[in-house]
Amino acid sequence: MTRPIHDFRLLRPQSVDAVIEARSMHENSRIVAGGTDLIVNLRRGIGRPSVLISLDGVEEIGQTFVSPDGARIGSGVTIAAVLADRELAAKFPALAAAAMTIAGPSHRNLATVGGNLCLDTRCIYYNQSEWWRASNGYCLKHRGEVCHVAPQGDRCHAVFSGDLAPALLVHGAEVELAGSGGRRRMPLADLYREDGRAHLTLADDEILVGVHLKHESLRSGYAKVRTRKAMDFPLAGVAVALDGNVGALRALRVALTGTNSCPVLLQGTDELLGKPVDEALLKSIDKLVQRQAQPVRTTLASANYRRLAAAGLARRLTDSLATGNASVS
Amino acid sequence: MSSQPPPRKQIVRMRVNGRWREDAVADHALLVDYLRETAGLTGTKTGCDGGECGACAVLVDGVAVPSCITLAARCDGHSVETIEGMAQGGRLHRLQKAFHEQLGAQCGFCTPGMIMAAEALLRKNPKPTEAEIRSALSGNLCRCTGYVKIVKAVQIAAEAGS
Structure with missing residues (x-):
């Protein structure tokens, strides 16, 4: 059993500007979107914000617009709404495939695109009750001084586990941010850094308002391994998008989640373009994944298993997409 | 404005099993606690207490949500249905x-x-x-x-x- 949630004040601003204003007025505040992860953490005593700023009243971020050229998905759009959007799924199959694997059906009715992209990093030494963490001297991510996963190191190794990020990365997504200095757009990959304690590059007064996607006619998919077939976060998750066929690849992007402190857009895949999808190519992808995935002991499953699982998923997805055994955008 | 404002309650208007009601609800109150302790509807259960088991599922505007990780205040103006609202006129659903x-x-x-x-x-x-x-x-x-x-x-x- 977890302890009761602490007292806080709930604000429900109606516009992006009002959210930013509230954020700048309340230093010890947190943004809450669907709350499916944040509320669980607050119940465990992880963080004690005095103000929660809810995004549920902000109409602007709750819409999706799909055009022949691409799409803009508001950060407040729920995962269930992403799944219900057939046009979005047809253009960006990996996105729908990833959305389908997030948590359980009732969570998907609350959880949002922005919440999943800004999901807190996770670790077996962090996602525990207050007494559990206290008895262990807390950890580097919250209230403690040592990362129990890598006690000799000086950084937190908590792992990013969002499912949407890799799917959006392989589709070349950009994110739109709003802050007191105005709005800006940047590649999704730039939203993250490899630090489990501070994996988001958002400024304190910035919020994610939307995701922009360009339609590129790529075949794409997403797959993950997890302990329980529903509900669980990925032990390793992989998205692949490609153009071409088994004879030769014209485009190939691979992205990982559940292995590092931020989602990873695999480097080096350009060198595989023009080559046939055969055992040699799949082995090359396997090697790239194994080199760039850096799982450590943040889950009960071993780090080596997660590295091998990520590589295996990347091989399988690439093979099935190249041979046409997956949905085509 | 202070960065540590006091906790507060607000009047929340919610349609619970077809009947509108108004209650003073603390900002940090969870929907499951509101339903069980304020509305007296103890059919909704607290299982894992962390959104993992589904025992607390209720319908908000017709879709299932885990009430143990839903803030009651965010249901202001919405319709909530619990197991108590299923049977009608003494007949089981x-x-x-x-x-x-x-x-x-x-x-x-x-x-x-x-x-x-x-x-x-x-x-x-x-x-x-x-x-x-x-x-x-x-x-x-x-x-x-x-x-x-x-x-x-x-x-x-x-x-x-x-």
Whole structure:
């Protein structure tokens, strides 16, 4: 059993500007979107914000617009709404495939695109009750001084586990941010850094308002391994998008989640373009994944298993997409 | 403005099982606690207390949500349905009847959440396949592990409604 949630004040601003204003007025505040992860953490005593700023009243971020050229998905759009959007799924199959694997059906009715992209990093030494963490001297991510996963190191190794990020990365997504200095757009990959304690590059007064996607006619998919077939976060998750066929690849992007402190857009895949999808190519992808995935002991499953699982998923997805055994955008 | 404002309550207006009610609700109150302690509707259960088991599932505006990780204040102006609202005029709802007749309830603790999740499914998809039922209930745990009878009960209820 977890302890009761602490007292806080709930604000429900109606516009992006009002959210930013509230954020700048309340230093010890947190943004809450669907709350499916944040509320669980607050119940465990992880963080004690005095103000929660809810995004549920902000109409602007709750819409999706799909055009022949691409799409803009508001950060407040729920995962269930992403799944219900057939046009979005047809253009960006990996996105729908990833959305389908997030948590359980009732969570998907609350959880949002922005919440999943800004999901807190996770670790077996962090996602525990207050007494559990206290008895262990807390950890580097919250209230403690040592990362129990890598006690000799000086950084937190908590792992990013969002499912949407890799799917959006392989589709070349950009994110739109709003802050007191105005709005800006940047590649999704730039939203993250490899630090489990501070994996988001958002400024304190910035919020994610939307995701922009360009339609590129790529075949794409997403797959993950997890302990329980529903509900669980990925032990390793992989998205692949490609153009071409088994004879030769014209485009190939691979992205990982559940292995590092931020989602990873695999480097080096350009060198595989023009080559046939055969055992040699799949082995090359396997090697790239194994080199760039850096799982450590943040889950009960071993780090080596997660590295091998990520590589295996990347091989399988690439093979099935190249041979046409997956949905085509 | 202070960065440490005091906790506060606000008047929340919610349509619970078809009847509007107004209550002073603390900002940090969870929907499950509001339903059980303020509204006196103890049919909704607190299981894992962390959004993992589905025992606390209720319908908000017709879709299932885990009430143990939903803030009550965010339901202001919305419709909430619990297991107590299912039976009408002293007659069991078709899902309740089917769970009873198919022995879908064993210890019964997960049953309210199972029934609410199943009701959300049947409203959207009146004739679900077995795979669709299993998928819709994938967020609901039964520690008695009576899943076969639960799925059967939902199938029988779906047939009864068609």
